[in-house]
Amino acid sequence: MRGAVRGRRRGAVLVLAAVVLAGCGGEAPVPVAAPTGTTTAAPTTAAPVTTAAPQPVAPLTxxxxxxxxxRAALAVKIENPAVARPQAGLTEADVVWEQVVEGGISRFVAVYQSRLPASIGPVRSTRPMDPAIAAPLHGLFATSGGQGQYLSAVSASGLQLFSFDAGDDGFARQGPRPAPHNVYLDPAALYAAADADHRTPPAPxxxxxxxxxxxxxxxxGTAASGVDLQLSPVAAPSWRWDPVARTWAxxxxxxxxxxxxxxxxxxxDVVVLRVEVVATDAVDPAGNPVPETLLAGRSGEGLVATAGRTVPITWTKGAEGDPIALVAPDGSPVLLAPGTTWVELVPTGSGSVTVVP
Incomplete structure (x- = not known):
């Protein structure tokens, strides 16, 4: 009898335990979202873009x-009568200006910066238009001498003046020619004597x-094989296109x-400017009036010869220290071919320009 009671109690306990367990396990588990399989990429930084530095170019070529x-530009006054030819250092110049002086002969203002020859000459005296030619360079100016008013004008234009007659270093008489056709210049001596205000390369x-x-x-432009110039009855240079060397000879x-x-x-490049030339009150030792080419504050017609072709242009110059502006027929600035340039100052009255097809 006791055994039966203990059996019933044990069964009741087991049933109660089962109910409790059933109550605990009957609630469904809360589902957990599965990973999506995507990840956030780490931020990236774009590689820096590098721009190559522009190729430097010589300012005057x-x-x-x-x-x-x-170094600064060096302008040298060089003579050009037959007795002075052939001149030394003329082919190393970046730019050469040709002008008419007394008696109708021509002289050069040869400008150096990218290359320096060992010797330049024969060097001769300055003329009244030289400051308007060289002042835009803000550099050095070399001459054998000249009238005081013209030398003062060179210095007043902002150029550093060097003169053989003043005894400046770098000049010497040499060679077989008689004076005054035998003054030559060592340009290195002038650069060594350049002051602090005249050591900077020029602007183009x-x-x-x-x-x-x-x-x-x-x-x-149009194709051309040559350009013939008449600066005066005794100065008649010409230029012919060499298609192999691609230069004007x-x-x-x-x-x-x-x-x-x-x-x-x-x-x-050959740049021809038609200019007004007037007689000044000054005379040379032979009694000839000293002419002046009028440039500052002036304008006129001209011609540019480049790459076997020519084009008519107009030119304008503002103040003495301003460079000459060249304008094409369509009104745009003239673009030359990189290289050496000769500027021919041809008088509007006595001179002439002929293009050879």
Missing amino acids: GLPVSAVEA QFGYAPTAGTQTTVAQ RSEAGTPATAADGVPVTAT
Whole structure:
């Protein structure tokens, strides 16, 4: 009897335990969201874009250089009668200006910056238009001498003046020619004597085409094989296009021009400016009136010869220290071919310009 009671109690306990367990396990578990399989990418930083530094170019030629020479421009007055030819150092000039002086002969203002020859000459005296030619360079000016008013004008224009007559270093008489056709210059001596205000490279004086074929003569000009100039009855230079060398070769009265070392005188660009030339009150030792080419505050017509082609242009010059601006027929600035430039100042009255097809 007791055994039966204990059995019933044990069964009741088991049933109660089962009910409790059933109550605890009957509630469904809360589901957990599964991973989606996507991840957020780590932020990335774009690689820096590097721009190559522009290729430096020589300021007075537009030609590419590894570095611009850290020196000022040097303008040298060089004579050009037959007795002075062939001249030394003429082919190393970046720019050469040709002007008419007394007696109708021509003289040069040769400008150096990217290259320096060992010797330059024969060096002669300055003239009244030289400050307007060289002042925009803000550099050095070398001459054998000249009238006091013209030398003072060179200094007043902001140029540093060096003169043989003043006894400045770098000048010497040499060679077989008689005086005054035998003054030559060592340009290194002048650069050594340059003051602190005249050691900076010049600003460009002309515009240059950025790529081949974009010169103004190519876009707006016509083909030409040569240009004949008459500066005066005794000064008649000419230029002929050399398609192989791609330069204009100079002749003096029909004779090919060479420098003292035998190298032909050539130019990448020939710029012809029609200018007014007037007689001043001054005279030379022979009694001839000293002419002046009027440039500052003036304008006129002209011609540019580049890459075997020519184009008519107009030119304008503001103040004495401003460079000459060249304008194409469509009103855009003239773009030359990078290289050496000769500027021919042809009088409007007595001079002439003939393009050879």
